[in-house]
Amino acid sequence: MNFPVLCLYPDRDTCAAELAQVLGARLRADQLAGGRARLLLAGGQSPLPLLGRLAGEALDWSRVDLSPTDERWVAADAASSNLQLLRTALPQARLLDPRQGPTPEQAAQAWGEQLAGWLPLTAVLLGMGEDGHIASLFPGMPGLTAALADGASPSALVGAAPVAPQVRLSSNLALLLRSDWLGLLVFGGAKREVLEAVLADQPETRQLPVHALVQQAGGRLQIHWAP
Numbered sequence: 001m002n003f004p005v006l007c008l009y010p011d012r013d014t015c016a017a018e019l020a021q022v023l024g025a026r027l028r029a030d031q032l033a034g035g036r037a038r039l040l041l042a043g044g045q046s047p048l049p050l051l052g053r054l055a056g057e058a059l060d061w062s063r064v065d066l067s068p069t070d071e072r073w074v075a076a077d078a079a080s081s082n083l084q085l086l087r088t089a090l091p092q093a094r095l096l097d098p099r100q101g102p103t104p105e106q107a108a109q110a111w112g113e114q115l116a117g118w119l120p121l122t123a124v125l126l127g128m129g130e131d132g133h134i135a136s137l138f139p140g141m142p143g144l145t146a147a148l149a150d151g152a153s154p155s156a157l158v159g160a161a162p163v164a165p166q167v168r169l170s171s172n173l174a175l176l177l178r179s180d181w182l183g184l185l186v187f188g189g190a191k192r193e194v195l196e197a198v199l200a201d202q203p204e205t206r207q208l209p210v211h212a213l214v215q216q217a218g219g220r221l222q223i224h225w226a227p
């Protein structure tokens, strides 16, 4: 396996500023090439310092297609909605709501089909939980093996979180990997310990979704970490 690229920063603001520039440059390049830029961003807390800075990048946001990497099955405007997080920070982007159907299964199917039409993506920025989950692919959840399978068709699925809101929608790993730029944003000491164990291929980490990400993406993955 080629090792992921590790980018270590002294603090979260420095990390966010650097990432905003990197992502802005990627999105601009696809727009200058005459197309639309296509971006998937993690939800949760970690992207917060990044999003405001990203909004300040000189881009034609109306030509950026944006979707969360995963979503909680809550109202689109709920405080815990990943879409709401993105909509608040980047209102001018063309946002794709993962709620593309009346049930989680129907929504995941239709959302996955729309995302598959965006491939290859310009950039994907993932987050990670302390339990080693990425997007809404949680350790031990039903359907995890298929969701992480190398060579699966890019799609979306219904995920199951151990904490509320438990019903999730998530891109599968194959879809997340179909990106010209792939990053993992990780803050804090506890998550760093998880990552170091994964990078050392310690046996107890081999069932973790982030382990599958590291193994399958290898040197294409950039890990951005700050305390």
Ligand SMILES: O=C1O[C@H](COP(=O)(O)O)[C@@H](O)[C@H](O)[C@H]1O
Pocket (backbone or CB within 6 Å): 042, 043, 044, 045, 046, 047, 069, 070, 071, 072, 082, 126, 127, 128, 129, 130, 134, 135, 136
């Ligand atoms: O539930 C989720 O968790 C992860 C990690 O979130 P964080 O708050 O610890 O940064 C996130 O990447 C994912 O998109 C989200 O739905």
